[in-house]
Amino acid sequence: MNDALIRTFNIWKVYQVGKVMYPALRDISLEVEKGEFLCVVGPSGCGKTTLLNILGALDRPTKGDIFFENISLNKLSDDKLAEFRNKRIGFVFQTFNLIAHLTAMENVELPMMVLGVPPRERKKRAIEILSRFLPESSFFKRPTELSSGEQQRVAIARALANNPDVILADEPTGNLDSANKHQVVNIFREFREEEGKTIVMVTHDLEMTKYADRIVKLRDGQISEIIGR
Numbered sequence: 001m002n003d004a005l006i007r008t009f010n011i012w013k014v015y016q017v018g019k020v021m022y023p024a025l026r027d028i029s030l031e032v033e034k035g036e037f038l039c040v041v042g043p044s045g046c047g048k049t050t051l052l053n054i055l056g057a058l059d060r061p062t063k064g065d066i067f068f069e070n071i072s073l074n075k076l077s078d079d080k081l082a083e084f085r086n087k088r089i090g091f092v093f094q095t096f097n098l099i100a101h102l103t104a105m106e107n108v109e110l111p112m113m114v115l116g117v118p119p120r121e122r123k124k125r126a127i128e129i130l131s132r133f134l135p136e137s138s139f140f141k142r143p144t145e146l147s148s149g150e151q152q153r154v155a156i157a158r159a160l161a162n163n164p165d166v167i168l169a170d171e172p173t174g175n176l177d178s179a180n181k182h183q184v185v186n187i188f189r190e191f192r193e194e195e196g197k198t199i200v201m202v203t204h205d206l207e208m209t210k211y212a213d214r215i216v217k218l219r220d221g222q223i224s225e226i227i228g229r
């Protein structure tokens with residue numbers, strides 16, 4: 001219990017479409033432990049992205065409480081929530097979501113810029129992180145000039161820029177070939193093993209779940225099973 005990084009209590013997310021209320025998440029109580037690699041799996045539409053977005057404070061639950069360490073996310077204003085997210089959470093998406101007109105370097109600098117890190121310092125840190133994942137010759141390329149695998153590694157570097165406690169990844173290997181998939185998952189494992197950080201990864205790819213400590217299975221907005229530990 002004490003080692004929980006994120007805890008949700010009876011979370012619901014209800015979308016209203018016209019007059020119809022649609023519960024995308026129904027009564028989810030889950031603990032994400034510090035330092036674990038958690039995978040979230042389940043059929044399309046079962047609520048994986050909705051859950052990840054709530055865990056990462058990109059979205060708010062309709063009902064239920066969510067705590068990050070001892071911070072009640074429901075109690076934070078939108079501005080505070082955005083600041084919290086930028087400092088403590090790194091997001092990685094299936095389609096990379098890099099900014100097209102910025103170079104790899106600038107994409108990695110962006111989250112630091114938002115926090116007001118001075119240019120010299122943020123360039124130094126961007127180079128430090130990017131060097132782990134990309135040849136130097138690619139630092140000043142724009143996303144369209146990079147391969148898919150390289151784009152995802154830049155996106156991961158961006159997610160790591162502000163030294164977050166947790167990486168939340170939504171199908172991060174969905175658009176990658178087998179070699180790049182394993183590379184991405186290995187970067188996550190390193191992040192956890194060397195720095196004790198936490199990973200939550202949504203995936204359709206059963207092969208990727210073998211790296212997880214625990215697997216949470218969702219079905220129709222509910223947890224149907226938790227495998228592991």
Ligand SMILES: Nc1ncnc2c1ncn2[C@@H]1O[C@H](COP(=O)(O)OP(=O)(O)OP(=O)(O)O)[C@@H](O)[C@H]1O
Nearest residue numbers: 015016017022024043044045046047048049050051
């Ligand atoms: N903004 C929204 N408005 C209304 N319904 C939504 C909205 N976002 C998601 N939903 C619905 O909530 C349910 C869960 O969506 P979610 O995107 O979390 O599924 P998912 O498990 O991530 O699916 P996939 O594997 O296809 O990415 C779906 O039925 C979806 O149609």
Ligand SMILES: [Mg+2]
Nearest residue numbers: 048049050170
């Ligand atoms: Mg999804």
